[in-house]
Amino acid sequence: MQLLTELHTTLADLEALSTSELLALSAFAPELQSAIRTKLTSLAEPRAALLLASDTEALAHETVRTQIHCAHLIEATGAHQLEITELDALRANACDLAAPPVLTASRPSFKGAPEVLAAWLNLDFFEARRRVNDSHLMICQFDAQGNRCPAQFTALAQRFNTVGPDPRESLSAARRLEKFEPTTGEFDSPVTASAQNAAGQLLEDAALEVLTEPEPKTRTKKLNRLIKSAKEQHALADPQAEAGVYRKGERDGLIIYEVRLTPLDADGFESLLTQANNPRTAAGAASRQVAAEHSPGSTAEHPDFVTEAEAASATWNPLTEASVARRRLQALLMLLKVNGKKLNQLLSKIHETPAATQLTEPEEAEIPVVQPTIMVHLSLAELTGLATTYGVTEHGFTLRPAQLRQALARAKIIPLVLGGRGEILDIGRQQRNFPAYMRRAIKARDRGCIVPGCTVAPEHCELHHIWWWSLGGPTAVHLGCCLCTAHHHDVHAGILKVISNGGLPQVILPKFMDPTQRPRRNTISDRPEV
Numbered sequence: 001m002q003l004l005t006e007l008h009t010t011l012a013d014l015e016a017l018s019t020s021e022l023l024a025l026s027a028f029a030p031e032l033q034s035a036i037r038t039k040l041t042s043l044a045e046p047r048a049a050l051l052l053a054s055d056t057e058a059l060a061h062e063t064v065r066t067q068i069h070c071a072h073l074i075e076a077t078g079a080h081q082l083e084i085t086e087l088d089a090l091r092a093n094a095c096d097l098a099a100p101p102v103l104t105a106s107r108p109s110f111k112g113a114p115e116v117l118a119a120w121l122n123l124d125f126f127e128a129r130r131r132v133n134d135s136h137l138m139i140c141q142f143d144a145q146g147n148r149c150p151a152q153f154t155a156l157a158q159r160f161n162t163v164g165p166d167p168r169e170s171l172s173a174a175r176r177l178e179k180f181e182p183t184t185g186e187f188d189s190p191v192t193a194s195a196q197n198a199a200g201q202l203l204e205d206a207a208l209e210v211l212t213e214p215e216p217k218t219r220t221k222k223l224n225r226l227i228k229s230a231k232e233q234h235a236l237a238d239p240q241a242e243a244g245v246y247r248k249g250e251r252d253g254l255i256i257y258e259v260r261l262t263p264l265d266a267d268g269f270e271s272l273l274t275q276a277n278n279p280r281t282a283a284g285a286a287s288r289q290v291a292a293e294h295s296p297g298s299t300a301e302h303p304d305f306v307t308e309a310e311a312a313s314a315t316w317n318p319l320t321e322a323s324v325a326r327r328r329l330q331a332l333l334m335l336l337k338v339n340g341k342k343l344n345q346l347l348s349k350i351h352e353t354p355a356a357t358q359l360t361e362p363e364e365a366e367i368p369v370v371q372p373t374i375m376v377h378l379s380l381a382e383l384t385g386l387a388t389t390y391g392v393t394e395h396g397f398t399l400r401p402a403q404l405r406q407a408l409a410r411a412k413i414i415p416l417v418l419g420g421r422g423e424i425l426d427i428g429r430q431q432r433n434f435p436a437y438m439r440r441a442i443k444a445r446d447r448g449c450i451v452p453g454c455t456v457a458p459e460h461c462e463l464h465h466i467w468w469w470s471l472g473g474p475t476a477v478h479l480g481c482c483l484c485t486a487h488h489h490d491v492h493a494g495i496l497k498v499i500s501n502g503g504l505p506q507v508i509l510p511k512f513m514d515p516t517q518r519p520r521r522n523t524i525s526d527r528p529e530v
Contacts, residue, residue: 020097033059064167065160071128072135075113075142084109087120137174141190149190153177155208165211169219173207176227180234197226198233214514217453218524263397267375271394273328274459377444394447394458431475434463438477446482447525451496451507454522456484464488466500481505 014022036052043049074080082090086102087109089095110116118128136142138157141149151157153174160170180195180203193204206226213219240262248256261269375394391399434442443458461482467473479500483491490496497508499519506519514520 023097058163061163061167064171068131068134068138068160068167068171071113071117071131072139074117075132075135076140076148078103080110080112080116081108082116134171134175136190137178138171143189144187150192152181152190153193153204155204159208159211169211173211173223174204176223177203177207177230180230195230197230203230213523214520215452215522215524217455218522221524222526263393263399264376266397267393270397270457271459272331274457275331375444377447394444432469434475434480438475438480439463441477442480443482445477446505446522448482448522449484449487450481450498450505450522451483451487451490452509452520452522453524454484454487455524458482460484462488464491464498466498466505478503 010017010025017025033056040048040052043052081103083102083104086095110119113132114125114129117123117131118125121128137152138160140151143149156170156174159165160167160174177193177195181193182195184191193202195203197203197206203226207223210222210226211219213222243260243262243265246258246260248258250256259269376391376399377394393399442463443461446458446461448454448458449456449461461484463480464483465473465475466479466481469475473479481498481500483498487496491498495510499506499508501519504521506521508514508517508519511517
């Protein structure tokens, strides 16, 4: 412990150390971490493992910050102008840092900072260039004369340099937002971020607000939504002209197609896929089984010394569990098959005769299919044309005005007034299961599992009595909520707690995940603000 105390004292007064001493301390850091990792390889204490993971994550964050600062220092000090002999001596640890650096008197050995960084660290050039560009986003920029200018994204740079938040998120957001910034001339002074969203807010400020979201998946989805909205704002061409099915070639014996859909068509497609993956439906159960290439009929013959019972028990079951992607394909193919089957049945009824009817073979078994359902969520202001937004589908696809008019023209409108005082439906203790109209209202309100970060679709969710039915709770919309199967079990196991906060269900996470114990709600499927 005395050694640690002395080390903390040294770190508190780094200004008293020389450059050589600072570099020696820096070189000691990876050795220290390697020794700790090696020593704790056979660690059997789970609590210590979690604490070590926290420390390592903090170290990884600081490593990212230091990498970008090193790229900045290499550019700021003109390291690409060092003589080759100086670089050789530096690599051999035979360089006197107290003496002035030896710079090339003619053309530099390297064109710039990315080139020397890639050569010195044996990095891919594009990775080295990315780090130097990141330093312009987060640390500082340089004009044509080499003068320092502020970082391009000053607000994100402050978050990047703050201990605690993951600096990789700030870097990723800055890289994506850079595409929307106006380009400057070769001899123009660098400028800070100026791109705005439709509401006139700086995209950088909007991204910074998104990054304050505590739940990682929700944070990522909201940032993606912000970038998507910015792309649509800056787009000139109509993307709907690109809708269609494109054949993309063949790979490993499989034909690859790319499907591009409008939001309204995509929601119907998503409804088909999610229902096909639901084991509670006949179509979902059927799509989970995939027949092998060899059917049982091909192995019907067997030696005469094997009995029928023995042959049947030894026959390999050709039905295997399908992957999620295969289930979706099976459901789509079933939908195509049932359309062809119904057409053939209709044609046979048109041309059938009484004599032919008697000779007709028994009908084939019905093909289990799903019926895609499209539900559009829109406010009363949107319905009456008093809002700038145009509705969003159940699976999160934003509609354009023409698409909303198309949906209203061909749809059966089911009015669900969200947020009104007349929304609470209650049937008390008459029945335990929620009736269809209640299920529809709860799923429209919750948009899926209400646990923060959960991405399970409404079709796969179970309805939970917030006031447990076994404890005398009623069946009511304001006391019901959507939970996926896993989180439903967590609630009944006491890991999660669900409360009805004024009719809006919210979740309280365990203390180790949320020490504040603040009731929160899943916002990963919240409507985007336009």
